[in-house]
Amino acid sequence: MIRLFYKRAIQDIRENRFLNTVTIITIALSILIVSVFALFFINTNDLINHWKKGIRVVVYLKTNTSEAMIPDIKKKFEEMYGVSEAVFISKEEALEQLKRQIKSQISLLEDLKENPLPDAFEVRMIPSSQSWEKVETLSDKIESLPYVDDVEYGEKWLGRFTNIVNLFRLTGYGVGGLFFMAAVFIVANTIRLVLYSRREEIEIMRLIGAADSFIKFPFYIQSLIQSTLGGILGLGILFIAFTIIASNVEHGFLPGSFQIRFLPPAVFFSIVISSMLVGWLGCYLSLKQFLRI
Amino acid sequence: MIRLFYKRAIQDIRENRFLNTVTIITIALSILIVSVFALFFINTNDLINHWKKGIRVVVYLKTNTSEAMIPDIKKKFEEMYGVSEAVFISKEEALEQLKRQIKSQISLLEDLKENPLPDAFEVRMIPSSQSWEKVETLSDKIESLPYVDDVEYGEKWLGRFTNIVNLFRLTGYGVGGLFFMAAVFIVANTIRLVLYSRREEIEIMRLIGAADSFIKFPFYIQSLIQSTLGGILGLGILFIAFTIIASNVEHGFLPGSFQIRFLPPAVFFSIVISSMLVGWLGCYLSLKQFLRI
């Protein structure tokens, strides 16, 4: 029986080539829209995270902290939630850094007899946990440690920027969701149109005593095939476009260590699965409409 | 004659209500996709520009510069290409700033007998002209002035960030263009499906001696009406969604002075006009296909 349905579905695709081509193209385009946005968003997000890796918390140790404790302290920091790495900066390095930092006023530091700076740690955070509040919590926690003198973190613009990144993310998810819904409607609409132009055939089948399930099944199989092909086609186009663009853009624009990347496999397969679901759903809704009467 | 065509078009819309609804919805969704992306992109761009206003060039004046010259120098700076504002920072202010900047090492500056810092100007740039190269040119130009001792501008990350913003813009335009094309194809596809389900009618009209133009005209009028309605509907939905989201998001996330905004009128009307063009084009291509045979 399933074989019969399958055979009928395949036959149908052959017999209604125009309708099938149009459906597959429309599905491919819808998938393309959703996945282009996903790709754009994922990479922009990556890039922001990459750049935000610059966020760090500087911890000044008390002057009486012995050098022997440094490894323990380092470990302590690195075990904290949200911390990716803690780098020790000796007071000598710090002075060098300061000199570099205020290079035009270097005369100011020229005549120092001894280094007034303390040893310090640069604590780097895991990109995902870098919301402004988390940085604050972490710094409070660090400040309460006995051997810590002072904690310095970020600057004003960093806090502001975090908000912007969050806003960007939030609207990104919103826009992505909206695109997904639009794609669902477009695909469903297309399938409705296709079924509309085949309503005579559906009506005839019902008149000769075909049960609804007999009529529906080939349409379901067909729209699964269409939406799978459409999904793969859409992602294929995206991949080709990505490969071409990526190889041209990368060198000119991106910071050295950052790599733009294609959709991760999980997202890729989610999109294909969504495509199938959408095809199925569009088919379901349209059939319901046309088989009601 | 035109009246007759117009009448026929309106009649047709009434008689093929299902097809018309589907077409208008699909056009509206396509327009929605394009315009949502435009909105997203315009605002993200605005936000980045807003934030980039922070970029400034600090100019240290020679120590022998007399106070009387300051207004002239300020004027000189402000007349330079790309400069929006030049703010004078006296050496006293500068010392305060420095103290705040390196607050944990304040002891370092405590025992200064005299202020070793020079007077300075903070030169702010017009957001649009802030590409890294321009900042560099400007600073070179400033540095060659007689009363200027040194110029300091941006930091490494700023340069990197400018590239990122440019990449974001470039891909943004690319993605927007791709969405536009996808929308065009989707609308054209939908119109093709609609005409496909009306091909019998077109064939009959030809058989009874109707000239191609007589058959086509009402379809053109109809698809202009559809695409105008679809465009307005899509932008209407966007506007409503925008209003709802904007009133909720703004307070929590955005930096004080920044306002998210709706599509500027020029973009708004371009989208409506594009929608009409797309409808017309879809109609043209489909009719060409179905009237060929």
Place this chain on the structure above:
Amino acid sequence: MIGEKEKNAIIRLFHVYRHYGSKNALIDITLDVFKNEFLFISGPSGAGKTTLLKLLYLGEPVSDGQILIDGMNLSRISRNRIPYLRRNFGIVFQDYKLIKTKTVYENVAIVLEASGVKRRMVQKKVNHVLRTVGMEQRHSAFPPSLSGGEQQRVAIARAIVGDPKIILADEPTGSLDSESASFIFNLLKGVHTRGATVIIATHDKELIKKTGGRVVYLSSGRLETSPYV
């Protein structure tokens, strides 16, 4: 005697009405059709012949009155039983209603496939019935490429392929030359002989005269007592 007859009625209509808006297509139709009867429904264009057949296979609901098919009341039948009801019928539609995108073979085979007949059996039966109506050579043609008469013959093949209990044929020889027509007619006679109830809607008086059998006349939606009973 009447009791005997009533027991034998396979289709019963009681005061059936059908109206479309203000237009009355059928008015107060009361009619029994008996098992294995060969019945003509005649009447001029627009009299309601097609409408009457439509009500029988539930193509449309009655506006008023009751219809019993094999003892089942059509107004009480549940939606998902309708396909099973329709499998009792073999229907030749006035406008053929062939599926344009399916071949002649597929158009006929789908009736059997829909009722779950095995593939080999389907092939055998379909090929046989297409041979009977003289369409075996066109079995892979699509309906739009067939002549009017050829389409009608395919429609007839589809109606009889499932060995239905009841044949409803709406103007089944309207597009056929007299030779093909009498051939098809004999075909329907044959089906009748093998036990089916046959109802034919036609305005072709010649045909009726040649055949004999009960004739009911419709005129502007009303049933006139048949002079032929």
Place this chain on the structure above:
Amino acid sequence: MIGEKEKNAIIRLFHVYRHYGSKNALIDITLDVFKNEFLFISGPSGAGKTTLLKLLYLGEPVSDGQILIDGMNLSRISRNRIPYLRRNFGIVFQDYKLIKTKTVYENVAIVLEASGVKRRMVQKKVNHVLRTVGMEQRHSAFPPSLSGGEQQRVAIARAIVGDPKIILADEPTGSLDSESASFIFNLLKGVHTRGATVIIATHDKELIKKTGGRVVYLSSGRLETSPYV
């Protein structure tokens, strides 16, 4: 005498062939139809009657041979002249070909609108012709809600509304009872009397016998000399 006749021929076919793949629908047809003739094309189902008419209104191209209409060679006519050629014809299609989404009135009116007739004139003519075929009360109905015979009458109304030079009627009374049929027939006769050339494809021998007029027979795509000439 023959020269005289040839000058009067409005339609001339020379060795016309039409094949679909390996199927020969028309084989070596040579035929003249004269101005104001009333011609029957007869023959069994699938003989090629509809195909022959199709070639005349350029519904399909010939596979071989030449057709002249009013002196114009159809194979030389340019694409954008085809609509003007077709306005010479009033065609009753075997399957009616009514536009399902337009009302009866609109279906008939569109012929006149397409050839640029003024709106008031359109109204007058359409209403008149619908009255003639007895469909004036259904003028705002959509074709799927009409009975077979009613659809056929609308198709006939559409064919004659433009006062065409040539009427091509394919089985124009197939769905009509004998009364309506003879009425429609007289209508076509009337159009003929007013100067039109009428070509009717039919398998209805009764009809032909009743009318008289030249009959050409088609059989498997070949023309047989008519015994009626």
